[in-house]
Amino acid sequence: MFGADKGTPSVLDGRKLSIGIVQARFNEAITDALFDACLAELLALGVQDKNIAHVKVPGALEVPVALQAMAERDDFDALIALGCIIRGETYHFELVANESGAGVTRLSLDYQIPIANAILTTENLEQAIARQTEKGRDAARVAVEMAHLLQEIG
Template sequence: MFGADKGTADKLDGKKLHIGIVQARFNEGITNALAKACLDELLALGVPEKHIQHVLVPGALEVPVALQAMAESDRFDALIALGCIIRGETYHFELVANESGAGVTRLSLDYQLPIANAIITTENLEQAIARQTDKGRDAARVAVEMANLLEELS
């Protein structure tokens, strides 16, 4: 039926899903909190722990290459990118933020695979701390909802 909307519970049912997570280690206190919130939410949504693969990479610029390896494996229904980029005094912030974001988006489109981008970009550590838990949870919910949507559309 055109315009029919599955219930929220169906959209967020992770029982049959396989999810890959790539976490940047840089700003590890923040990225660990992002990962904990994300993993807790995936489990709460019913994703079996054995269906979650969580890998670490040095920083946000390395996240897309690990996501690409996961996408090419054809074992995942959705992927999640976790990282934290805090503005410094140089142009490096813009470079890392723009290139990591573009890489994540390109992979999602190229592989037609949902990738929840929770590489947070902030002006300072306080902003990152304020966002770490909600963004981690949001990433899990986006990954599950989009995986279910793409399955429905295929």
């Protein structure tokens, strides 16, 4: 399945994969668009709808704990984190961005499960809107690719 460079899949095939998605509700118009693009791409890659679990949490800081609950179930080949953090006038942006990102990374390493991190961190709403569809699609492709890679290595 993997190309000559031993890292690039020749075909992203999600037919046999189970994927969990955690979506933050904060900035919901953006995260809904992220989810819609992600789901459409997962289905296009062959992931069966019945093998996609989707949960919503209040915000980006709550994403890691839901991902952890999914990782502990050991039912998923990969997970996806969806959220949107837009810079405001306070330090809160940095706190949320840094802590949610660190939590997602730690869980991926601790549980040895690929987690596609599509928690957008943008300066303004316009940047978030410009990225929402492509980042949703990217998250789906990353999840499928990394699930296969870890299966091959494992």
